[in-house]
Amino acid sequence: MNKVVISIFAFALLALGGLTAYTFSPLSKKNVVPQVNPVSLVPTENNIPINSTSSAVLDVYHNRDMAENYYTVSVPKNWKLEPNKPAGSYTFLFPNGTCTAELMDVPDNSTLELYILSQDESALKHSLSHYSRTNYQKISIDGNEIYQLTYTSITSRILSKTVRAYISGQDRAGLLTCSSAQDTFTQYSSVFDAVIKSFKWENSK
Amino acid sequence: MRQLFLFISLGVLCFGIYLWQFYDVPDSQIMINFYVSRFLAISGASSVLMNIFWSSSKKRKSEE
Numbered sequence: 001m002n003k004v005v006i007s008i009f010a011f012a013l014l015a016l017g018g019l020t021a022y023t024f025s026p027l028s029k030k031n032v033v034p035q036v037n038p039v040s041l042v043p044t045e046n047n048i049p050i051n052s053t054s055s056a057v058l059d060v061y062h063n064r065d066m067a068e069n070y071y072t073v074s075v076p077k078n079w080k081l082e083p084n085k086p087a088g089s090y091t092f093l094f095p096n097g098t099c100t101a102e103l104m105d106v107p108d109n110s111t112l113e114l115y116i117l118s119q120d121e122s123a124l125k126h127s128l129s130h131y132s133r134t135n136y137q138k139i140s141i142d143g144n145e146i147y148q149l150t151y152t153s154i155t156s157r158i159l160s161k162t163v164r165a166y167i168s169g170q171d172r173a174g175l176l177t178c179s180s181a182q183d184t185f186t187q188y189s190s191v192f193d194a195v196i197k198s199f200k201w202e203n204s205k
Numbered sequence: 206m207r208q209l210f211l212f213i214s215l216g217v218l219c220f221g222i223y224l225w226q227f228y229d230v231p232d233s234q235i236m237i238n239f240y241v242s243r244f245l246a247i248s249g250a251s252s253v254l255m256n257i258f259w260s261s262s263k264k265r266k267s268e269e
Contacts, residue, residue: 002258002259004258005255005258005259008251008254008255008258009251009255011251012247012248012251012252015247015251016244016247016248019240019243019244019247020240023236023239023240024240033235033236105229105231105232107229107231108229
């Protein structure tokens with residue numbers, strides 16, 4: 001056995017040892033698992049009103065957490081952003097409801113619609129009490145296909161109504177889930193629509 | 206025998222590169238994919254190199 005082969009073998013062993021130490025050390029989690037980019041948490045102001053009937057203005061959040069999945073979403077300025085959420089996601093709180101924006105990993109061997117109907121909706125049926133679908137529709141905005149699922153369920157003994165919009169993307173799908181108590185849903189419905197329509201991929205071209 | 210070893214090494218290297226670059230990793234498996242893909246790539250690449258240098262050293266000896 002010559003020296004070169006022995007040194008390659010020794011180098012490989014060292015590299016594997018280094019890889020093992022790096023992967024399982026606390027430091028590596030920071031580099032391997034996506035982290036929240038502070039830029040994502042600072043909204044820019046948009047002085048355009050939500051819709052013709054409301055004077056409330058929107059804050060625009062530019063999410064820069066995951067490469068290939070940069071997006072913007074606009075929410076009313078008075079909605080409160082909940083801190084410490086995973087990379088790529090936001091949770092906003094407002095009276096009698098919540099709205100979340102997140103990225104969803106759809107397996108390569110499935111389409112978004114198939115995934116929604118076969119996996120995600122059945123998961124909702126199992127996890128939510130008294131789940132009942134009230135509407136399902138497919139719309140297209142700015143070339144993005146959006147699948148919109150509306151359902152009612154009971155959360156903390158309150159009947160709530162939720163609109164869940166899945167926005168197709170090149171890598172991951174965008175997922176907006178806006179929920180409020182059923183009796184206030186009509187009041188928020190146009191705002192939820194505006195939030196869903198505001199979702200845009202930033203690096204889709 | 207050496208050719209079989211080279212063939213297996215190339216297979217390991219290619220599989221490692223596939224997991225590293227092309228496999229659609231579910232969110233829950235990012236860490237394990239990071240480790241396994243690089244482990245296979247390093248093992249495969251070093252095995253291929255060892256095979257090449259081993260062969261060439263044998264050839265040199267027989268020429269001498």
